[in-house]
Amino acid sequence: MNKNLETREDIELLVNSFYDKVQEDELIGYIFTDVAQVNWDHHLPKMYDFWETILFGRKGFKGNPMEVHFKLNKVHALEQKHFDRWKSIFFEIVDEHFSGEMALLAKQKASSIADLMLLKITRPF
Numbered sequence: 279m280n281k282n283l284e285t286r287e288d289i290e291l292l293v294n295s296f297y298d299k300v301q302e303d304e305l306i307g308y309i310f311t312d313v314a315q316v317n318w319d320h321h322l323p324k325m326y327d328f329w330e331t332i333l334f335g336r337k338g339f340k341g342n343p344m345e346v347h348f349k350l351n352k353v354h355a356l357e358q359k360h361f362d363r364w365k366s367i368f369f370e371i372v373d374e375h376f377s378g379e380m381a382l383l384a385k386q387k388a389s390s391i392a393d394l395m396l397l398k399i400t401r402p403f
């Protein structure tokens with residue numbers, strides 16, 4: 279039985295492991311490393327804040343994820359297959375480290391945000 283997802287440290291572990299795996303992925307890794315040339319020192323803390331806000335309701339995240347991905351899509355088309363892979367890596371990493379209600383919630387939230395993002399990107403009206 280894995281541990282519950284309950285602290286900032288847990289989120290840091292989740293986010294770090296997730297993006298380690300994302301960067302190595304042959305289908306979506308290059309979008310982060312080559313296309314967007316993500317500055318990880320900047321992006322990772324932002325993602326800790328994002329997930330703390332989503333899961334624990336703590337104020338802290340400032341950003342506009344829909345806008346960021348909308349712009350990214352103009353540089354490199356983001357398609358269903360990319361979001362499917364994003365979700366499957368996220369699910370895998372959550373399940374590798376955590377169990378319990380928060381782990382389930384993290385997967386549900388990730389999934390619904392990903393689906394909404396793809397919908398907005400493909401039908402921007």
Ligand code: HEM
Nearest residue numbers: 309314316317321328341342343346360361364388391392
């Ligand atoms: C294939 C799918 C995706 C790709 C390729 C992608 C890629 C990116 C990239 C390149 C950035 C900008 C990083 C930077 O330079 O600072 C970013 C930011 C971000 N992404 Fe994604 N992303 C994807 C899906 C998602 C999903 C499903 C979520 C949420 C569940 C998400 C949440 C975020 C957030 C919160 C930010 C920060 C936004 C901000 O700065 O306001 N991404 N993403």
